[in-house]
Amino acid sequence: MLHDITPRITSELKVFPGDTPPSREVLLDIDRGDHITLSTLRGTVHLGAHVDAPSHYTPGGDSIEAFPLDRVLGPCQVVDVSGAIIETEEGRLVVSGPWIEGLETPRVLLRTGTHPDPDRWSEDFAGLSAPLVEELAERGVLLVGIDTPSVDPPSSKALPAHQAFARTGVSILEGITLAAVPEGRYELIALPLPLEGFDASPVRAVLREVSS
Ligand SMILES: [Zn+2]
DSSP, rough: EEEEEOOOOOTTTOTTSOOOOEEEEEEEOGGTTTTSOOOEEOOSSOSSEEEOOOOGGTTTTTOGGOOGGGEEEEEEEEOGGGGEEEOTTSOOOOOOOOOGGGSSEEEEEEEEEESTTTSSSSSOOOOHHHHHHHHHHHTTEEEEEEEEOSSOOOOOOOOOHHHHHHHHHOEEEOOOOOOSSSSSEEEEOOOHHHTTOOEEHHHHHHHHOOOO
């Protein structure tokens, strides 16, 4: 059985303030008598479920065509961290890590529940702390996925979590929808397009149930 953890891409899908929402320009339309339907997509590459390239957050980082696909293909674990969210001194919401002891896979998908509707922008979603990213890296985690638009809370310009991902080389999958997925182990499939020079790519992220 497959769980689709990709939000639907519509003109309603919310992107970071200032980023480009998705839109469709119809060049030809069978229903208007054209011989085919043909349309152009315009929008940020950080669209819905997407993988960030290191070039998005670190100088000289690889762009998305060089992304190692084995990061987003293989055993993963969905963990509900909604009970592990704390507020920092600066008033930012971050995930803390008591659940780390139960990790068994090199990919972990975190359900914070703090950005429940991809079509409604809200500023108060939870991110990750730099020490948490470093601890995950020490435990051999290669990829962290999160059900929010970013691993850093939106008010943060310093991007401490992204910087920790840059230091450790752990990869980032953002914008997935995990509300309907039970905790546990799955096979993750979330391949980015080889968009040369780009800083991210949308993915169709799915979880395949594994027999235990
Ligand atoms: Zn992103």
